[in-house]
Amino acid sequence: MRRLTWVALLGALASAGIARSETYWIEWNGSDWPENMDPPWIRNWGNWQGQYQGGAYRTLENGILTYDSLYDPGVFDSYEMHRPGAVDPGPGEVFLAQWKLWTEQAVGWYDPGLGFQSDQAWGVGLAFDDTSVFSVYEQSVIAYIEPGQFHEFALWSSDMRSYQLDVDGAPVAEGSMSQGISTSWFFWGDCVQGAASLHHWDFARFAVLVAPQSGDVNCDGTLDFADINPFVQALSDPSGYQDMYPMCWPSNGDVNEDGTVDFGDINPFVAALLGQ
Amino acid sequence: MLSRALISLLALGWLSGLASGQNLIREWTGASGYRIFETTVWIDAPGTYKFQATDPNGPNGLGVIDHILLDANCPEGTVNVYVLRDPNEGGGYGAKGVGEINLKKTGVETNIMDVLTTVNLAYLDMIQADTISGDIGTPDIGNDITVDYLGAPTSCATICTPWKSCTAPAARSRPASPSPATGAMRARI
Numbered sequence: 001m002r003r004l005t006w007v008a009l010l011g012a013l014a015s016a017g018i019a020r021s022e023t024y025w026i027e028w029n030g031s032d033w034p035e036n037m038d039p040p041w042i043r044n045w046g047n048w049q050g051q052y053q054g055g056a057y058r059t060l061e062n063g064i065l066t067y068d069s070l071y072d073p074g075v076f077d078s079y080e081m082h083r084p085g086a087v088d089p090g091p092g093e094v095f096l097a098q099w100k101l102w103t104e105q106a107v108g109w110y111d112p113g114l115g116f117q118s119d120q121a122w123g124v125g126l127a128f129d130d131t132s133v134f135s136v137y138e139q140s141v142i143a144y145i146e147p148g149q150f151h152e153f154a155l156w157s158s159d160m161r162s163y164q165l166d167v168d169g170a171p172v173a174e175g176s177m178s179q180g181i182s183t184s185w186f187f188w189g190d191c192v193q194g195a196a197s198l199h200h201w202d203f204a205r206f207a208v209l210v211a212p213q214s215g216d217v218n219c220d221g222t223l224d225f226a227d228i229n230p231f232v233q234a235l236s237d238p239s240g241y242q243d244m245y246p247m248c249w250p251s252n253g254d255v256n257e258d259g260t261v262d263f264g265d266i267n268p269f270v271a272a273l274l275g276q
Numbered sequence: 277m278l279s280r281a282l283i284s285l286l287a288l289g290w291l292s293g294l295a296s297g298q299n300l301i302r303e304w305t306g307a308s309g310y311r312i313f314e315t316t317v318w319i320d321a322p323g324t325y326k327f328q329a330t331d332p333n334g335p336n337g338l339g340v341i342d343h344i345l346l347d348a349n350c351p352e353g354t355v356n357v358y359v360l361r362d363p364n365e366g367g368g369y370g371a372k373g374v375g376e377i378n379l380k381k382t383g384v385e386t387n388i389m390d391v392l393t394t395v396n397l398a399y400l401d402m403i404q405a406d407t408i409s410g411d412i413g414t415p416d417i418g419n420d421i422t423v424d425y426l427g428a429p430t431s432c433a434t435i436c437t438p439w440k441s442c443t444a445p446a447a448r449s450r451p452a453s454p455s456p457a458t459g460a461m462r463a464r465i
Contacts, residue, residue, distance in 0.1 A: 044298065051300050076312070109311055125313060136313050139348075179400060180315060180342045181375060182299070187314065194311030194320070 026081050026186055027205040030063030034079045041079035048074035048193070056190045065201045067189065073108045073196040078189030081206075087184045088119045088160050089208045092221065095157045096209055099188060100202035102150040103128045110134040112199045113191030114153075116206060118160040119184050122177040126155075126165075127192060128199070133165070137178035143167060150202060158211065212249040214257075215272045217241075219248035223272060231269055234261050299331045299339035304362035315342040315375075322353025322384065328361050329371040338394055342375040343401075352383040358410070359391040369393060369413070375400030376419075388412075388423070397421075 028034045034041035047054030056069040056077035069075040089095045099114055106112075110127030113136070117123030125136035130147040134140070145151050145167055157163040157177070165173045188204045190197065210216075215223040217230040234241040234253045238261070242250075253261035255268040301312050309321030319325060331339030344357060357379065359370035369392045376398065379386035389410035391397065396416035403421040412421070 042298075044300075046300065048303070048306070050302055113313060115314065125316070127313060136316060181340050181373065181399070182315065192311060192313050194318075 025083065025086065025207065027203070028065075028079070028188075028201075029203050029205070030060075030065065030201075033060055034065070039081070041081055043077070044080055044187075045075075045077040047072060047076070063202065066199070067112065067201075068198050069111070069190050069196045070105065070107060070198055071196070073194055075196065076190055076193045078113070078187050078191045079204075080185055080187040082185045084184045085119055087116065087186075087206075087208075089158060092211050093158070093208050094211045095160060096207045097155045097186070097205070098153065098207075099204040100150055100152045101128065101199060102202075103130050103197060103199040104148075106130055106195060106197040106199075109192060109195035110136075111192040111195035111197035112189055114188040114204065115191070116186040117180055117182050117184065118177070120160065121180050121183045122160050123180050123182075124155065124163055124175070124177055125191075127195075129197075133167075133173075135173075135175055137180075138175055142173035142175055150200070207247065209247055209249070212251055214252060215255050215269055217245070217248065217253045219245055219252065225273070227269075227273070231265075235263065235266070298333055299329060301327060301329045301339070301341055302362075303327050304364075311347075315340055317341060317344045318347045319345070319355055319357070319379070320347045320350055322351060322355055324356040324358075326358040326360055326362075327370065328359065328365075330365075331372070334372050336369065336372075336394060338369060338372040340373045340375065341371050344374065344377045344379070346379045346381050346384060346386060348381070350381060350384055354385045354387065355379060356387045356389050357391075357405075358389045359393065361392075373397065373399055373414075377403045377405065379405040 028037060028041060035043050045055040046052055054072055054075050056067040056075050058077070059066045067077060069077065087095070097116060101112070103112065106129035110129050113125060113127040115123060115125035115136070123137065127134045127136050131144055132141050133143045133145065135142045143165060151167055152169070154166040155163050161177055163175050163177060164171055165175065186206045188201070210219055210221045213221070213223060215227060217227045217234055220226065230241065230245060231253060233244065250261070253265060255265040255272060258264060299315060301315065301317060303310060303325050305324065305326050307323050307325050309319065309323050310325055311318045311320060317327060327341060327344070329339035329341045330337055341359065346355065357377065359374055361368050361370045371393050373393050373396045374391060377388060378401065379388070386405040387407045387409050388403065388405045392411065392413040395414070396418055397403065397412070397414040398421060399418035402419045405423050407425040408423050
């Protein structure tokens with residue numbers, strides 16, 4: 001199923017030109033409090049009584065940010081970043097949000113949450129409990145998840161109108177963005193007033209990337225001789241390759257589309273490189 | 277003459293440039309029974325709710341409420357909604373804009389009371405409730421306002437704009453008769 005998704009995406013973008021290659025421009029990776037990152041995330045917190053009152057109990061240990069707001073459902077405590085004019089993907093690019101989250105307990109409703117709004121004010125808002133993901137603006141549960149553990153989520157879109165949600169590497173839902181009023185920003189954390197939760201974040205990041213392209217293993221937007229050495233490294237030293245090209249789509253090296261990057265991809269890679 | 281769509285778009289664009297994450301929605305009477313996710317409010321239970329949206333970067337320090345919605349699981353009863361600034365903070369206009377109010381649900385009597393916004397109202401979707409009983413004050417209305425009963429001295433003329441036509445309300449009976457000044461009516465404004 002995932003392969004079909006990528007193939008569909010590639011097909012949709014086949015006629016589009018490659019605009020640019022960017023690394024993640026928004027990331028929290030657990031190395032410090034989000035407000036201490038460069039650029040800093042803005043902490044937006046408060047409770048029923050207003051901003052900068054209350055807030056969740058927060059700890060940062062071993063790269064994991066834990067929120068505990070179970071003592072007060074009126075608490076909100078989230079992070080946000082504004083990127084005016086820089087959210088939407090151009091031709092040949094894909095918007096990607098990735099985050100790793102464990103919602104250990106949620107009381108009252110879905111909490112925590114994550115979302116963004118595009119440069120044209122189209123957005124997605126997701127809220128979580130221990131067993132499901134709720135699309136706030138679509139008013140529906142869009143996926144169920146296994147409780148009691150971290151899950152890695154990915155949401156991506158090439159047009160900022162529709163999106164796909166993946167959980168632990170598998171596509172679980174497709175949705176439509178809703179129009180709001182705010183533009184060009186991202187948020188995540190204990191987002192909901194009226195619900196309380198105990199939850200843990202490993203990372204959260206938002207990116208515009210060059211769209212996946214078979215064989216483009218250095219992710220510069222083209223398949224050419226500059227991909228040879230990265231391709232060899234992807235085969236011989238996968239972890240080193242990932243360290244070298246963390247922004248690259250893993251599927252780019254799977255040229256024969258069998259689900260893995262291995263020696264079976266060599267001949268198709270060479271053929272694609274030579275334009276055969 | 278600018279079309280209504282273009283004017284709405286311009287208003288939306290102006291608003292969107294100002295909206296930010298410092299936007300804070302707050303219910304200032306101390307009521308419980310609602311939830312807020314960023315710029316969306318859900319009402320979960322009958323009661324009276326008075327919301328405001330503030331933003332230190334917004335004009336007059338006001339922010340936006342994109343949606344005020346009645347949760348599908350709200351029990352039977354009466355819901356009254358205001359958008360006003362907390363009197364302890366000076367009172368008056370409660371938000372820069374309110375994008376949508378949808379309070380329609382069988383078994384819940386919903387009443388929009390005073391909704392005062394400095395820029396616009398209904399810029400995302402319609403305003404829907406059983407009754408409007410208060411003052412709707414805004415320079416711009418983007419979408420229809422649909423209520424079963426217009427039960428306050430809120431006249432069509434005051435909330436219509438030059439590019440928005442008004443349709444004559446159709447008479448409709450109601451067990452409890454509203455004030456003679458406004459009559460029982462179904463208003464689609």
